[in-house]
Amino acid sequence: MDYETIIERIVKSTGIDRKLLTSKIEDKIKELDKLVSKEGAAHIIANELGVSLIDSDASQDYVNIKNLVGGLRNVIVMGRVVDIYPINSFQKEGKESQVAALSISDGTGFVRIVFWEDSIPVFKNIKEGDIIKVINAYVKENKFGKLELHISYRTKVRINPEDIDPKSIPSASKVQRQSERIDLIELKRDMNIKVLGVVVNVFKKNCFFNVCPDCGKSVKLDEGIYMCKEHGRIEPNKKLFVSFVLDDGTNNVRCTSFGRDAEELLGISTKEAVDLADSHEDSSYPIEHVTERVLGKEVIVYGRTSFNDFSNTVEVITNKLISNINFENELAVIFNEVQYGDKD
Numbered sequence: 001m002d003y004e005t006i007i008e009r010i011v012k013s014t015g016i017d018r019k020l021l022t023s024k025i026e027d028k029i030k031e032l033d034k035l036v037s038k039e040g041a042a043h044i045i046a047n048e049l050g051v052s053l054i055d056s057d058a059s060q061d062y063v064n065i066k067n068l069v070g071g072l073r074n075v076i077v078m079g080r081v082v083d084i085y086p087i088n089s090f091q092k093e094g095k096e097s098q099v100a101a102l103s104i105s106d107g108t109g110f111v112r113i114v115f116w117e118d119s120i121p122v123f124k125n126i127k128e129g130d131i132i133k134v135i136n137a138y139v140k141e142n143k144f145g146k147l148e149l150h151i152s153y154r155t156k157v158r159i160n161p162e163d164i165d166p167k168s169i170p171s172a173s174k175v176q177r178q179s180e181r182i183d184l185i186e187l188k189r190d191m192n193i194k195v196l197g198v199v200v201n202v203f204k205k206n207c208f209f210n211v212c213p214d215c216g217k218s219v220k221l222d223e224g225i226y227m228c229k230e231h232g233r234i235e236p237n238k239k240l241f242v243s244f245v246l247d248d249g250t251n252n253v254r255c256t257s258f259g260r261d262a263e264e265l266l267g268i269s270t271k272e273a274v275d276l277a278d279s280h281e282d283s284s285y286p287i288e289h290v291t292e293r294v295l296g297k298e299v300i301v302y303g304r305t306s307f308n309d310f311s312n313t314v315e316v317i318t319n320k321l322i323s324n325i326n327f328e329n330e331l332a333v334i335f336n337e338v339q340y341g342d343k344d
Ligand SMILES: [Zn+2]
Pocket: 212, 213, 214, 215, 216, 217, 228, 229, 230, 231, 232
């Protein structure tokens, strides 16, 4: 098959822009150190886009999620629904409109699918764990540079289609375990998360609370004495805590760390913090003292999200904070996540 025929075939079955396709082929030739011909590179791209160049091979008519590129118009994608987001209503040209989204994984990657007005009824029929096949969706890069599939009036959505073996796609729980690391833009309440981000703000306020030395529960001063519900009158220990804002480039979130996590973030021990506070007679002084070196710090936060009714936002309580990041390890983890799917 000659180069032009291959190009025709790819454009016809994916709707990809011809210029974009040509530049992808040129990139592929460069990537492979010019060891491959134009035709050869076009074959590789066709394969990556799920375009069969052999007429008899109709076994896979869909594009693997990892091979999606912005600008594709008529793609067929399938995968298991791993996350369903709430329907959002908004005003558009004076009338109420709706938008909703869900995420699917086919084992090669994740993609969010966006449903608009007319497709909301279909969206409502989809449950987590379902397998869906989306025919004639278009691929769009969102403002965070992530690819999304959009449903148009030409798109067909098949729920649990008979031609897909459910066993061929990882179950939602397996996929969710794999997807522990998240972008903050995807943050929701009640998630266990791992985020790599930068500290962009630290709240200067009292950074201690009092805990019972026996059980570690927080105690309050009551008429000059500290009482633990369980242990009666006690002399409390001070426990360090700090609230800060973490930004990962997609969004930011308020986090609170206690004890060892707070020490790790601030780079001082609780005892040093107590001494600083005492000598300045200011319980927020330890934060002020270290703010400059904490701002801009790159940290990995493991934690649990919850919804704050007062601020109307999702916040994170950390349960592990790492500030000396081993970037080689982190890159290995990201690489593994990208490669996941090739292993099956
Ligand atoms: Zn106690």
